[in-house]
Amino acid sequence: MSAAFKQVIENIKELSPGERALVAHCLISSLETEQDQGVDEAWGALSEKRLSELESGAVKGVSWQDIKSEVKG
16 A cells, blocks of 8 residues: 555545545546547437426426435335
8 A cells, every 4th residue: 555545544534524525526536537429418418308308398307305205115
């Protein structure tokens, strides 16, 4: 193990939950490779389609409470 790694592990307890979440995000982001071409455009198109479906009444939204209740069983 490197000295830097040991230092991070030793000091992690001193960080707030928000700071630890940011460290986790930075670590995960550092592992990501180049995005597939077109991913952002595909997500944009999908979100616009879903919004149109909601606005037109073709689909009905589900509340966060309903989702949590369903997951908990």
